[in-house]
Amino acid sequence: MKISPIQFLRQVKQEVKKVSWPARKEVVQTLIMVAIIVALASTFFFFVDQVLGWGVKKILGFGD
Numbered sequence: 001m002k003i004s005p006i007q008f009l010r011q012v013k014q015e016v017k018k019v020s021w022p023a024r025k026e027v028v029q030t031l032i033m034v035a036i037i038v039a040l041a042s043t044f045f046f047f048v049d050q051v052l053g054w055g056v057k058k059i060l061g062f063g064d
Helices: 005-018 024-060
Strands: none
Touching: none
């Protein structure tokens, strides 16, 4: 079933009206939580990478 672009845009507009948008405070809180989790995860994986790299160098004899 084909619909015209005008009809499609009307349907999109109707659907967007149904969306429950979060409050600004909720968005800011979520953004802060995500930033903290990303910082913690990246720090963790950095240290894991350093330890594994050191271990591989020692096992394969690449270390000084």
